[in-house]
Amino acid sequence: xxxxxxxxxxxxxxxxxxxxxxxxxxxxxxxxxxxxxxxxxxxxxxxxxxxxxxxxxxxxxxxxxxxxxxxxxxxxxxxxxxxxxxxxxxxxxxxxxxxxxxxxxxxxxxxxxxxxxxxxxxxxxxxxxxxxxxxxxxxxxxxxxxxxxxxxxxxxxxxxxxxxxxxxxxxxxxxxxxxxxxxxxxxxxxxxxxxxxxxxxxxxxxxxxxxxxxxxxxxxxxxxxxxxxxxxxxxxxxxxxxxxxxxxxxxxxxxxxxxxxxxxxxxxxxxxxxxxxxx
Amino acid sequence: xxxxxxxxxxxxxxxxxxxxxxxxxxxxxxxxxxxxxxxxxxxxxxxxxxxxxxxxxxxxxxxxxxxxxxxxxxxxxxxxxxxxxxxxxxxxxxxxxxxxxxxxxxxxxxxxxxxxxxxxxxxxxxxxxxxxxxxxxxxxxxxxxxxxxxxxxxxxxxxxxxxxxxxxxxxxxxxxxxxxxxxxxxxxxxxxxxxxxxxxxxxxxxxxxxxxxxxxxxxxxxxxxxxxxxxxxxxxxxxxxxxxxxxxxxxxxxxxxxxxxxxxxxxxxxxxxxxxxxx
Amino acid sequence: xxxxxxxxxxxxxxxxxxxxxxxxxxxxxxxxxxxxxxxxxxxxxxxxxxxxxxxxxxxxxxxxxxxxxxxxxxxxxxxxxxxxxxxxxxxxxxxxxxxxxxxxxxxxxxxxxxxxxxxxxxxxxxxxxxxxxxxxxxxxxxxxxxxxxxxxxxxxxxxxxxxxxxxxxxxxxxxxxxxxxxxxxxxxxxxxxxxxxxxxxxxxxxxxxxxxxxxxxxxxxxxxxxxxxxxxxxxxxxxxxxxxxxxxxxxxxxxxxxxxxxxxxxxxxxxxxxxxxxx
Numbered sequence: 046x047x048x049x050x051x052x053x054x055x056x057x058x059x060x061x062x063x064x065x066x067x068x069x070x071x072x073x074x075x076x077x078x079x080x081x082x083x084x085x086x087x088x089x090x091x092x093x094x095x096x097x098x099x100x101x102x103x104x105x106x107x108x109x110x111x112x113x114x115x116x117x118x119x120x121x122x123x124x125x126x127x128x129x130x131x132x133x134x135x136x137x138x139x140x141x142x143x144x145x146x147x148x149x150x151x152x153x154x155x156x157x158x159x160x161x162x163x164x165x166x167x168x169x170x171x172x173x174x175x176x177x178x179x180x181x182x183x184x185x186x187x188x189x190x191x192x193x194x195x196x197x198x199x200x201x202x203x204x205x206x207x208x209x210x211x212x213x214x215x216x217x218x219x220x221x222x223x224x225x226x227x228x229x230x231x232x233x234x235x236x237x238x239x240x241x242x243x244x245x246x247x248x249x250x251x252x253x254x255x256x257x258x259x260x261x262x263x264x265x266x267x268x269x270x271x272x273x274x275x276x277x278x279x280x281x282x283x284x285x286x287x288x289x290x291x292x293x294x295x296x297x298x299x300x301x302x303x304x305x306x307x308x309x310x311x312x313x314x315x316x317x318x319x320x321x322x323x324x
Numbered sequence: 325x326x327x328x329x330x331x332x333x334x335x336x337x338x339x340x341x342x343x344x345x346x347x348x349x350x351x352x353x354x355x356x357x358x359x360x361x362x363x364x365x366x367x368x369x370x371x372x373x374x375x376x377x378x379x380x381x382x383x384x385x386x387x388x389x390x391x392x393x394x395x396x397x398x399x400x401x402x403x404x405x406x407x408x409x410x411x412x413x414x415x416x417x418x419x420x421x422x423x424x425x426x427x428x429x430x431x432x433x434x435x436x437x438x439x440x441x442x443x444x445x446x447x448x449x450x451x452x453x454x455x456x457x458x459x460x461x462x463x464x465x466x467x468x469x470x471x472x473x474x475x476x477x478x479x480x481x482x483x484x485x486x487x488x489x490x491x492x493x494x495x496x497x498x499x500x501x502x503x504x505x506x507x508x509x510x511x512x513x514x515x516x517x518x519x520x521x522x523x524x525x526x527x528x529x530x531x532x533x534x535x536x537x538x539x540x541x542x543x544x545x546x547x548x549x550x551x552x553x554x555x556x557x558x559x560x561x562x563x564x565x566x567x568x569x570x571x572x573x574x575x576x577x578x579x580x581x582x583x584x585x586x587x588x589x590x591x592x593x594x595x596x597x598x599x600x601x602x603x
Numbered sequence: 604x605x606x607x608x609x610x611x612x613x614x615x616x617x618x619x620x621x622x623x624x625x626x627x628x629x630x631x632x633x634x635x636x637x638x639x640x641x642x643x644x645x646x647x648x649x650x651x652x653x654x655x656x657x658x659x660x661x662x663x664x665x666x667x668x669x670x671x672x673x674x675x676x677x678x679x680x681x682x683x684x685x686x687x688x689x690x691x692x693x694x695x696x697x698x699x700x701x702x703x704x705x706x707x708x709x710x711x712x713x714x715x716x717x718x719x720x721x722x723x724x725x726x727x728x729x730x731x732x733x734x735x736x737x738x739x740x741x742x743x744x745x746x747x748x749x750x751x752x753x754x755x756x757x758x759x760x761x762x763x764x765x766x767x768x769x770x771x772x773x774x775x776x777x778x779x780x781x782x783x784x785x786x787x788x789x790x791x792x793x794x795x796x797x798x799x800x801x802x803x804x805x806x807x808x809x810x811x812x813x814x815x816x817x818x819x820x821x822x823x824x825x826x827x828x829x830x831x832x833x834x835x836x837x838x839x840x841x842x843x844x845x846x847x848x849x850x851x852x853x854x855x856x857x858x859x860x861x862x863x864x865x866x867x868x869x870x871x872x873x874x875x876x877x878x879x880x881x882x
Contacts, residue, residue: 053354055347061647061793062341062620065659068613068644069666075611075642076668084354086347089340092794093855101344108348108462110355120855123830179831180845183666235340236371272402273458287459297372297399332633334626341620363633363641365626368619380623387627387741389634514619515650551681552737566738576651576678 050196052112053082055142057102058182059090059118066180070187074115077191084112093120095150096214097308100231102156104288109141114156115190116147117182126150128169128181130189131208132199134161144193146186151214166211167203217242224316226251230306231290237299239306243291243314248283253316257283259293260313261304267293267314279303283314329475331391332361334421336381337461338369338397345459349466353394356470363391372399374429375493376587379510381435383567388420393435394469395426396461405429407448407460409468410487411478413440423472425465430493445490446482496521503595505530509585510569516578518585522570522593527562532595536562538572539592540583546572546593558582562593608754610670611640613700615660616740617648617676624738628745632673635749642670651678653708654772655866658789660714662846667699672714673748674705675740684708686727686739688747689766690757692719702751704744709772724769725761775800782874784809788864789848795857797864801849801872806841811874815841817851818871819862825851825872837861841872 060066127149339345685707
């Protein structure tokens with residue numbers, strides 16, 4: 046059975062760019078799949094932050110063309126954790142990535158959900174250099190990504206297993222009740238915007254109005270806005286961000302600094318009840 | 325009317341590389357313009373620093389081959405600020421970029437001046453996802469850059485407007501008088517070199533000699549040199565830098581740290597008058 | 604005589620990514636060698652750290668396909684230091700890079716040793732813009748790399764010289780005696796792993812056991828392991844790393860922080876002698 050092939054190789058890691066790790070990954074893909082366009086999604090995932098990497102991949106995935114996703118955030122490299130390659134359901138068509146490669150630690154499944162789920166999955170056989178390696182990105186995942194790009198069938202790369210056994214991360218905390226929306230902070234971006242797990246429907250479910258309160262380290266007033274520039278200096282806004290999530294933002298200022306929150310924190314958005322805020 | 329097409333897509337943003345923003349931009353260009361070579365000029369512009377981005381683009385532009393410049397430093401995203409695409413005067417020929425895409429906030433015009441000015445300009449029509457978006461780079465600018473690369477005529481992308489109405493940044497501060505040259509600091513690079521708005525002709529106009537004084541937070545002696553390595557440790561040199569500007573430099577040390585200056589600061593270079601420096 | 608040509612252009616510099624330096628280098632290569640795949644190995648070498656750049660290149664080189672290596676860490680730019688281009692011994696075949704370009708300051712020879720040594724070497728003639736330039740990467744090295752990629756013979760680019768006169772860096776400190784292995788720290792990576800000059804054979808020569816002591820700022824216990832995940836929190840491990848060197852590591856923690864060492868430091872690994880460690 047011939048695999049689907051071609052397109053780009055999309056790379057996401059926690060390697061950073063100070064060392065040559067990411068460059069060597071690119072070089073191996075280029076060496077083994079000459080002509081592949083290599084698209085770095087990011088190498089800036091916080092070291093060992095599988096959850097942060099999984100979320101970045103979910104945000105990027107709707108915008109990718111055809112190709113292979115090569116994702117490596119792998120604190121358990123060298124242990125018995127599975128290294129995997131999966132094919133995407135053909136129903137998803139030729140629009141997006143057709144294969145994903147990476148460690149089986151929760152990094153891939155959320156993004157796979159977005160593209161319609163897994164068709165088939167294999168546990169990668171270790172190969173020469175990768176036996177006992179501390180750099181499976183270079184020695185196993187990149188060569189496999191290049192082979193999948195070349196059209197090597199998945200079945201040639203390892204033993205098939207039930208995709209439902211892929212390791213999954215716990216779902217982000219999120220709960221709505223009348224007047225209150227409790228949500229995990231998924232992401233703080235370079236600009237200090239605070240992306241929440243909550244989406245506009247959740248705000249509706251919680252009956253939050255245009256003016257609201259944010260409970261983090263302290264209690265802050267906030268306002269629903271459409272653009273950063275609607276906000277005065279130091280004012281906190283609630284927007285629907287570019288990924289369809291609610292996000293707490295400021296104008297030319299870091300909302301994360303104002304709120305003193307980091308990814309993984311839980312904040313509460315509260316409707317303002319007349320009388321309560323006027324003691 | 326067919327547009328000019330092809331070449332590279334040159335990308336400059338303030339997105340940084342810690343998040344997947346720049347990667348998604350690359351992916352969208354690759355998806356919509358398969359085969360384009362994507363050249364990241366930099367994603368390291370200080371967040372929201374339109375002036376810093378405009379200056380980086382000016383420095384890069386003489387060295388670019390044919391293609392489309394995609395530049396995004398856009399603090400007013402989501403507001404009524406214009407999103408624009410412009411074609412470069414055909415007199416500039418096929419040597420450099422033929423189109424520029426970005427926000428109308430001063431980011432583009434200085435670089436456009438370098439390549440011979442604007443031929444035609446259009447205000448981009450919002451499109452599906454970009455309506456009310458906080459990520460026009462992904463939803464509007466990158467798709468438009470890909471279309472221009474593909475040869476879609478500018479007139480298909482929005483309403484034409486008079487290019488003389490493009491927003492322009494204020495010119496850098498610069499004034500020469502006999503014995504004194506006052507200049508804005510344009511840029512402090514990774515190595516701590518301090519690029520001035522002044523050029524060699526300005527030093528000549530101010531009759532600065534080989535030995536001179538630099539007035540910043542304090543007064544420092546400095547010397548005209550050709551190479552960093554001519555300088556002793558801690559000594560300050562004045563060179564003509566790789567962009568034809570005067571720059572204050574040290575050898576293997578940050579001149580910006582010695583001088584305690586940042587971009588936007590104003591420094592004065594003074595000729596040394598015999599008698600004045602010997603009390 | 605036609606040169607060998609094609610493949611990728613592999614780029615390593617200390618330019619960082621905050622400025623447009625690396626982007627301009629890419630743009631010049633793309634302009635002069637359209638169709639070349641440009642692979643950034645890293646631009647994150649510590650500014651002016653020729654030794655660090657040389658070591659990063661050595662680690663990357665075995666994984667590169669055919670092409671030209673363009674390496675620039677060049678504190679003496681603008682002085683009489685030679686700018687060089689070299690061809691790799693044809694015996695190395697078409698598997699790896701066929702040419703290297705960069706300053707003659709020790710940056711290239713270690714990597715050249717890995718690929719079988721130098722065949723021919725030329726001192727690059729300065730060209731128009733590069734005369735007195737502070738940015739030879741843009742004005743000299745990148746154009747030359749593009750020409751070599753195009754197949755321009757080395758002899759057209761400058762005067763041939765004896766490759767044995769290439770500047771070489773001092774060898775890393777390393778000495779083994781019974782029960783003690785003294786080694787320079789070559790590299791601290793993003794994850795805080797501490798790569799030593801020593802290799803497994805050196806540990807064997809020093810008769811180090813599974814349990815050992817590391818003498819840095821203080822004395823630490825350590826244990827030979829295969830994977831990071833075998834280590835408890837705060838425990839120090841000794842692994843054979845992905846480049847075949849001994850490395851001191853922790854699990855999800857920086858060994859460099861635990862040991863308080865940086866590249867260039869010297870550490871001693873000591874066998875544990877029964878009785879000595881129990882006073």
